[in-house]
Every structure is written in structure tokens, then in C-alpha cells.
Amino acid sequence: MPGKPDRALSAVLPPLIFGTATFNNLYNKDPYELDTVGLVQDALEHGVRAFDTSPYYGPSEELLGAALDTEFVHTNVPREDIFILTKCGRIASDEFDYSPEWVRASVTRSLKRLRTDYLDVVYCHDVEFVSEDAALEAVRELRRIRDQDGTIKYIGISGYPVDVLCKLAKRVLAETGEPLDVVLSYANFTLQNTRLASEGVAQLRDAGVDVVPNASVLGMGLLRSDGVPVGAQGDWHPASSELRSAIKRASDFCDRHGEKLEVIAIRYALESWITLGHSVGSLGDPASGMPWTTETNKQVGGRKLGVSVMGVSKRSELRKTLQVWRSILDGLENGQEFARLAGRWARDHEWSLNRKHAVQILADGILEHLEQWQDYTWPSPPLDFKNKLDKGLRVEQQPEANLLTPAASPPPDEIPVVAESVSMPVR
Structure with a gap:
């Protein structure tokens, strides 16, 4: 239905979102080799109901759309229970188009790729790469689509520099009289950098922003024992050699x-943000982390929970992350009673609190090694960045190829059973 939804996004959005930037050759050399159908099915079985993507993430929208358009999904999870979040405006690493014409065309294309009649959230992607005026006009166009066509429900912006996000959110409110529904920040609440909490939350609340999801809790793969991810595009990560040495x-x-650095970093960020981000969090049903077990927000305390975006490429990574998430939920206030009522081990609450304490001790030790790199952020955009569209150098869009191949993501009943390597131990 056209127009702004009656319910605020914070009343319905799940606090754990599956980020599909990994369905891309930045993080994986061949995203078509990923079992995307199996990943999405496994996520849905364990209570995940929100998925984030972008046209900029290579074939991510097509792969996610195909994974959500299966008999399994249609039979078990109604579309209205699934939240699809995508973006517009970023075309390539050096190409941005925030014009109303392109915004509208991008939304139309995303609807087709994601095989849906509406999008729950659309962000203006990486707003720091364009002028405030351009971003403001793109927000206005998204709202026109919402109000006239009804194919968008909620509207927001995404980006890296916290100060840019805050400034733009304030301007949107001041000049339109309507606040943004959501502002997505990435790599700004991690073990290494917590600027989103220290500098962002209060300002974004003042700008009337309803929800602030925290994405990329490993700093785009920086906080990993194996180093930054290297996909088909090579080593693209902006971290300097000095910062990488400190991480090592x-x-x-x-x-x-x-312990593994990534295990500590994931739990630290998810567990800390669920509390520190609660004022810009949500009341949607959390992913229970258990097969076919639905859990409401009231069953984990009834308070807003800070919203996080997780990114995984394998079922083993997904299940380990969900085990950590389940343990974090067990550690919330009155967790012992909620565990008893749900038929789980009553001491899961105690175990979770003990693990939280152990993680904090190791986090303190990690920060001692990071020294001057605490709260460091890299320039975004890079100092030498030039948007091709500013000079009329836009590369002509090629006709859409058939990006989906049968070998890319076979139906679940055709997936061979193989032993998965254990790359991220769960604690």
C-alpha cells in the first residue's frame, strides 16, 4: 500500500540481519560457487528473517532473490515475515548516480532481481561519495516511490564516516520535516573502532532516526586471524600495512x-551493540538460533535490542554465528527464567555471563596491542576519488547477463554432503 507504514521500523525489524555482501567477488573468488540456496534456507530454519543486499554487491541481489524464490521458502515462510533490505545509487567503485531517474530505475531493477513486489528498506548507498544535495534529492525520490507506487516501505542512508551520516540525517529532518527511518553504519562498532556508539548514536537520535544497524563487525574482514579477505578483485581493503601489523x-x-581473533571480535561486537545500540534498536523477533523455534522479543526481555548485520559465506560459519547469538540472548536480563520456560538448560544464562566476562578480558588484551589504532578510521572516499559520472564518463550499462547458473546454487536436495572445514571455533 502506498504511503509511510503505520508501524515504525523499530517495531518490526528483526535485530539480526543476514548481510549478503559476501555473495560477491570482493569476499569470494567465485560467488556462484557458494551454496546460497542452502545458506538462506538454513538461516530461515534457525529464525533469521531479514536479509541485506545491494546492486553494488555483484550478483548478490540475483542470488538472494533466487534463494528466496524456492518451494521451501514459499511453503514455510510467508513473504510478509521476511525483510528485504537493499540499496541504490552506487554502481561501481568509482561510479555513483543519485539522480531521481537512476534511483527509480535501480529500485525497479532490484524488485525484478529480488523477485518481490515490494522492498522493505532501501538505502542510499555510501552517501559520503556524493554531495549532500544529491543524497537529499535521492531520499526525496525514494519517498515519492514509497508514496506513489508503494514498492518501498522504509527509507534510509548508509555509509562509513559517522560524522557524514549524522550531518546528513540532521539535514534530511530539517529540510523535509520527516526523519530517516534507518541509518546503516558499517565497521564503526568493532573491537578496533567504536565511534558509532561514542559519536553516532546520540546525534542520530537527535535527528529522529529510528533504527541504526551495525554492519561489518569484523571491519570488512580486517579482524581475522587469516588477514583481510582476498577475492577475485585482489586485496582491496583500505587498511594500511601498519594497522594490519597491529591486528596480526x-x-x-x-x-x-x-582463541581466534574473529571469534572474540564477533561476540564482542554483537553482545556490546545489543545493549549500547538499544535506543536505536528494534523490537522485532530475534533469530532464536535453534531449528524451527520461533522466539518473540518478549521472550528475551521485551526491550529494544541493538540491530546487527552478520556476513557469512558457509553454513558452518552461519551456524557458529547463530550459536554465539543464541548464547548472547541467553545472557540478557532474566535469561535464566526465559531459558527455563523455553525448556533449555537453566544455566545457559550463567554460562553466557561467564563467557561475556572472558571475552571482555581478551578484548582488553587485544586493545593493548592495537594502541594508537583504537578508533582509527580510514578516509572514505579515498583522497584521490573521482566519480566518473561527474565528468560524464559513465560506462554504458551492458545488457543484463543471466547471472544465475544451475551450478551456482543447487536445490537443497541436490547438494552433496561434504565435510566442512572448521575455520571459526565457537565459544
């Missing part, structure tokens, strides 16, 4: 204590 020292510290 922190990783070695974790190894000496029988």
Missing part, C-alpha cells in the same frame, strides 16, 4: 590464549 599482533595474542 592482536591475533597472535589470541592464539597464545587458545
